[in-house]
């Protein structure tokens with residue numbers, strides 16, 4: 001299918017950020033967007049790139065009522081060689097299709113959306129920031145547009161991709177974050193939608209995150225919904241713990257998101273010859289490990305911050321300091337390795353980097 005491109009007219013470009021060192025996350029969006037439409041019986045049609053614009057949505061559009069909305073998050077990086085790269089982008093669209101199947105939405109053609117995304121980034125190339133630690137965040141999104149108020153899967157959808165320059169996700173940057181172990185609210189239960197990137201999962205997490213923020217914490221650490229016993233993940237990150245010589249992360253049992261950074265970390269850690277285990281870790285085992293000194297480090301993994309060290313964990317009114325409140329050795333080494341691959345400063349033995357210029 002041919003992608004029709006309608007560039008913004010001369011003089012219609014938005015103002016670009018002047019100082020890349022102050023870039024935050026998610027407020028600035030570029031000049032163009034990719035869109036395509038879907039109807040049952042017709043499939044996806046009219047793929048196009050247009051100047052960034054508001055959407056006209058019917059108030060009865062089913063996404064607004066029953067939450068058929070899914071999204072992805074990935075980044076484009078200006079490499080050390082002045083070329084632009086993506087990191088494992090096809091995996092994001094495979095995960096989008098997994099999310100789509102779970103909430104009865106149509107899958108996208110991965111080749112077509114890859115082509116649309118690359119064309120969009122090339123058209124908005126000047127929006128890819130160049131300073132260290134910055135990147136172009138990419139947000140593919142799909143929503144049900146059919147106007148209908150009965151509960152059932154919609155028959156019409158819109159898929160779009162918007163992009164914008166970003167800096168650090170957490171104001172802490174690479175400094176260790178403080179996390180609050182949530183034992184009241186739950187994010188997702190096995191059998192639910194926790195392993196998909198659907199908007200409702202994030203809505204369900206907001207209240208706990210707000211309450212944790214009020215208490216001075218960066219993020220919530222979720223426990224399993226059934227027993228509030230096993231560690232799942234943090235707001236927008238998968239979690240890793242180094243206990244003695246074992247690197248542990250929660251298994252993909254259906255309630256946590258299968259992070260692409262998580263998968264990258266697992267492969268690298270194994271290749272470094274370290275003991276990498278995907279197993280359930282209870283909060284009691286973790287607290288005991290902090291108390292007896294066997295917890296070496298804890299870190300979150302995700303596209304936004306890559307590796308985010310945890311310096312403090314609060315559980316049932318007690319504060320526990322992790323790794324002396326500093327970034328651990330493995331966290332730092334993994335950060336250097338993955339960022340090195342993303343920004344083309346290191347050899348990419350895994351074939352994860354995709355050049356688009």
Ligand SMILES: Cc1ncc(COP(=O)(O)O)c(C=O)c1O
Nearest residue numbers: 236237238257259260261302303
């Ligand atoms: C709930 C949740 N867990 C984990 C992650 C990390 O996933 P990834 O490494 O693919 O960014 C994210 C971010 O997308 C997320 O939203």
